[in-house]
């Protein structure tokens with residue numbers, strides 16, 4: 001990716017008028033009618049009421065409703081409202097000061113379009129991938145967003161309906177034979193989605209890839225224009241349908257897990273920069289069953305890969321079903337227990353496999369090796385955003401729940417779950433909270449660390465916490481595992497996305513850098529936020545011309 005002068009980017013950038021918006025295509029989507037300057041949008045609410053919502057922050061988005069007084073904006077929070085047009089780009093006015101050393105692009109991926117025609121999706125994870133960028137250069141900020149042109153998204157636009165199996169949504173079948181035909185395609189993975197809506201990574205060779213949990217949902221994008229360049233085709237013959245949505249990516253390597261749904265286990269693979277070929281490091285056989293546990297993410301240390309075997313296990317039948325079950329593609333098998341397996345990166349040898357207390361996590365934070373006075377590795381510490389072994393968090397992420405906050409404190413408790421895995425042959429590992437969950441309001445997910453401390457003993461992590469009452473993580477929090485304390489940032493009624501840490505070039509202190517997040521405001525607006533990584537105080541913000549839907553994970557593409 002050639003470095004562009006800021007002036008080039010500004011010159012080439014799309015004028016702040018939507019290039020192509022869902023509303024101006026020949027079919028109205030949900031009746032949105034968007035004028036050209038983001039000034040307003042009118043949307044029939046679920047009761048057919050036409051709400052005129054003004055994007056201007058000066059006017060409240062609360063509007064009269066015939067049946068129950070004012071409609072609280074939380075009923076239509078912009079975080080849970082589909083992105084309003086397909087793409088946009090423009091320079092933002094910065095309040096405060098962006099550090100002059102912050103030069104590069106923060107990309108954030110997420111499921112930002114939750115309807116096709118008049119059909120609303122069921123779950124947060126069903127949305128079509130919406131890629132957002134914040135390009136920082138010499139204290140200035142260009143923002144933009146664009147839909148990722150997956151086959152699933154293009155087919156949905158063309159056929160005006162869901163055509164591939166998403167997280168909870170599956171295509172409607174004309175008849176039983178069509179359903180049978182789709183089952184056959186499912187075994188080949190053809191009917192599973194490639195809607196790469198979960199994360200985005202910059203490979204060591206500079207290619208930028210959007211990801212989801214299907215292997216086919218690996219899509220190469222241009223980090224400047226946000227164009228979809230094509231599918232990332234793996235050139236090996238490892239096969240399988242699923243992989244971890246959070247590979248471990250450094251300039252030197254790419255590690256991921258391929259769950260084996262046939263013979264329950266995990267294949268640990270490595271891909272070198274500049275290639276598309278994954279090579280097997282080793283294999284872990286599951287100790288529980290009937291299927292592998294969900295591996296949305298996993299941690300590594302300097303020398304080991306930690307393979308989590310959660311009791312929330314894939315369910316092949318649920319992958320086939322026409323209707324979702326309460327746990328979607330998964331089943332909860334507490335009697336099958338939970339395990340952590342430790343594999344040596346160099347040899348692929350299994351060096352430990354311990355039973356641990358039941359846990360539910362999407363996101364591991366980091367892991368590191370503990371050594372004795374002779375430098376021998378005695379145990380491994382692995383930290384995760386742990387939901388107290390409670391699977392109801394998946395239901396809380398249904399869009400109906402996210403869009404109907406009534407002020408009750410319904411967000412299930414979560415904590416930093418710290419595993420201690422002994423490497424002395426002991427059969428059991430420990431799990432406890434790394435700090436008092438009340439330090440971060442007992443909300444915990446969507447985490448990041450200083451990437452220089454990946455796999456190493458670390459002191460700080462950044463995540464989303466909770467200021468209660470709430471129904472979704474609504475704070476940004478900086479966790480200090482030495483002081484066992486947290487600093488919290490909160491904007492009343494706003495929904496912040498993952499706090500992403502970017503280290504200051506040349507920094508030696510772990511928290512010397514900034515934390516970037518995109519905030520969806522209660523009034524329907526949105527802004528980019530930059531916090532100081534050390535003080536966790538706000539140093540800059542820049543309002544977006546329109547509110548953005550919630551997003552999941554990002555990456556940093558430094559300016560060369």
Ligand SMILES: CC1=C(/C=C/C(C)=C\C=C\C(C)=C\C=C\C=C(C)\C=C\C=O)C(C)(C)CCC1
Nearest residue numbers: 125166167198212213214296329362444445473
């Ligand atoms: C899981 C499978 C699929 C889809 C996965 C997708 C699209 C995304 C998963 C995203 C996750 C797990 C995000 C977690 C976010 C957690 C949050 C915000 C927690 C907040 C709580 O406090 C496929 C692609 C359908 C294939 C089958 C498996």
Ligand SMILES: [Fe+2]
Nearest residue numbers: 245296362553
């Ligand atoms: Fe994730």
